[in-house]
């Protein structure tokens with residue numbers, strides 16, 4: 786089943802950035818997008834994940850044209866089916882890690898699995914305030930928060946950027962297991978070529994186009 790289908794996406798700011806990009810992603814697939822800083826990776830991720838309407842082209846998630854949906858349906862789609870992991874993680878700072886997870890899980894009608902916290906290595910810090918955690922721990926809390934929602938599509942922009950190599954590998958293993966066990970799919974932006982190669986396909990963003998490597 787196709788979870789994501791993007792057709793002829795183009796986008797410009799005061800200059801052209803993305804040019805005629807098409808992409809398809811099926812259940813249990815993952816794609817990695819690599820490319821130099823400023824090439825448009827984050828912009829493409831925002832367009833694919835319902836946050837930015839492209840100047841041209843169409844994005845279908847689960848068979849629905851998302852930029853044709855009303856805002857209410859879009860909010861529901863984001864809350865239940867999309868897992869967005871971006872560089873700034875927007876945790877609620879005055880609250881504990883657990884409370885941050887609880888909010889997301891309750892909104893999506895899901896429960897928090899202790900095995901997930903164990904695999905992310907945050908089970909022992911879960912009652913602490915977010916502000917007491919290291920950057921890497923906060924990043925893993927934000928990943929736990931997203932996976933607790935049980936999304937069908939994950940969009941991750943440098944999700945392992947703050948993590949040491951072995952923790953980054955652990956997190957990627959967790960993502961790939963998750964995709965298999967939940968029939969989900971992932972679009973990953975990364976600088977790490979080794980982690981990129983573990984995805985089903987790797988694309989390089991270059992002069993506004995995606996080139997499969």
Ligand SMILES: Nc1ncnc2c1ncn2[C@@H]1O[C@H](COP(=O)(O)OP(=O)(O)O)[C@@H](O)[C@H]1O
Pocket residue numbers: 798799802820821822823824825826827828829
């Ligand atoms: N909201 C915006 N308004 C104007 N220019 C933007 C905006 N967002 C990004 N850009 C520009 O678009 C280019 C691509 O940015 P981005 O998509 O973040 O690239 P990457 O993620 O590959 O580093 C950059 O030159 C950036 O300055």
Ligand SMILES: [Mg+2]
Pocket residue numbers: 826827828942
């Ligand atoms: Mg970026």
